[in-house]
Amino acid sequence: MRKSSYRTLSLSPRPWRWTATLFAMAGVAITILLFHQFLSPHLPTKWHDPALAIILLIGTGFFSYLVFGMLSQQQIAVLEANQRLEKQRDGLNALREASYAMTTVGDWTDIVQNVVDVARRLTGAKYAALAVLEDDETYTIRQFFTSGVSADQIHQIGQYPTGRGLLGEVIRHRRPIRLQRLQDHPASIGFPPHHPHMENFLGLPLLYQSQVMGHLYLTEKADGFTADDQAIVELFARQAAAVIANARFYQEREVFATLKERERIGRDLHDGVLQTLYGITLSLDNLVDSHDTLDQDTATELNRISETLGLLMTEIRFFIQSLESTSIDFRIALADMLRRLGPMDDITMTFNDERYLELHPDRIHDLLLSIQEAVSNARIHGHSHHIVIEWTSTDEFYQVTIKDDGEGFVYHPDTTHTHFGIRNMTKRIERWHGQVHIDSQRHVGTTVTLQIPWL
Secondary structure: OOOOOOOOOOOOHHHHHHHHHHHHHHHHHHHHHHHHHHHHHHOOHHHHHHHHHHHHHHHHHHHHHHHHHHHHHHHHHHHHHHHHHHHHHHHHHHHHHHHHHHOOOOOHHHHHHHHHHHHHHHHOEEEEEEEEEOOOOOOOEEEEEEEOOOHHHHHHHOOOOOOOHHHHHHHHHOOOEEEOOHHHOOOOOOOOOOOOOOOOEEEEEEEEOOEEEEEEEEEEEOOOOOHHHHHHHHHHHHHHHHHHHHHHHHHHHHHHHHHHHHHHHHHHHHHHHHHHHHHHHHHHHHHHHHOOOOOHHHHHHHHHHHHHHHHHHHHHHHHHHHHHOOOOOHHHHHHHHHHHHOOOOOEEEEEOOOHHHHOOHHHHHHHHHHHHHHHHHHHHOOOOOOEEEEEEEOOOEEEEEEEEOOOOOOOOHHHHHHOHHHHHHHHHHHOOOOEEEEEEEOOOEEEEEEEEEOO
16 A cells, blocks of 8 residues: 555744743843832842742743643644544545445446445445436436345335435535434435434535436444545545446447347348248248148148247247347237238237236247237137237236137147147246136137236
8 A cells, every 4th residue: 555645743842942942031131121120129128139039930930831831732733633634644545445446346236336335434434325316307316225224124114215305405406415413404304114213414426527427325424424524525426426437338338239239130130040931931831732632641730830930930020129129019019920920800909908018028928929829720720710819907917818719629728738839828828927728619719818917
């Protein structure tokens, strides 16, 4: 560790020794002169020497008291200055170590959490937190990082702060706030149940080139936060803001590079693999349609292979779509998948609510493949004329029903393993702890119900 540039102040005795000596000599000379001028004419001759000695003794004592009092005050001032310098030196050393510690992790989330942990150790605070906003124009907290609060306490407290109260005061004004008792501040709104006790407070924004990287909050330091603490934390905040901004920059570069790579992979899959599979599927369909001499088993097997390739193409298209965006609209994806299966004149789609917008892409993936399986079965094996696909949901589950007016079949749940398509649907839905219900009657049609809990 480098040595600090601060030097301890000292009080040199040499100038004070000569000054005190000269003042003492001058005081004695003036006292003798005044004594002979004003007092000795009024005193008997025998009292001249004793009176002068008493006056000189009293004067010397008073002078010594004044001089040593001044020296004592100067020594106290020098001691206090040295203590302040020592504290500042320790603070700067801790700040240097803290700055190094902030750069030892690479992931943005880890870096922000590290900033909170280091800030708490730097100041000796019991608790620390860092709020990241939705954007610079709003006061809504998007992420809230804590240090010193246990996982059980976080669970008991529940929802993180949203930007109200004293935390919001720092956010709105973008300036440090230091309090010995935060409950006395007009903006304080108290704490939720199970929240740890907090009294003294220091909060400030992390600014980098006029942009807010976050807001740092520190509480519960022994004896409270001082002006020196605030000065050290403000220096730390500048460095922390630069570290967070740098991490965000590299994260954005990585995201951009990932998106470009995803775009390339999606383009290669679409232009290469999908076109090849589509060509093979057309060839198989043409082979089945143009050769009346094929036996039934061969035709059935070729149709099964064509269906499998269709499912594979749906999976690849879904994968390409997931590469291009982070959110997928189930209704749009369903319509797109059905259009690729053929004309949609025989299909009716009904959506009773819009909670399908809440579906995770992985759930959409399994739903689409299951619906494609049911629609293909209704058309190819059931020879249906009309298919109804209906979406509905409750607070507990969401449900998709595929109902056709085809030939139907005799279905026994214990023979699921002999039905290739039903087995696949069941595996996909059970992955989400859901259930597949099938109701089929000869010459009436088939209803397939896919029911999945939200959680």
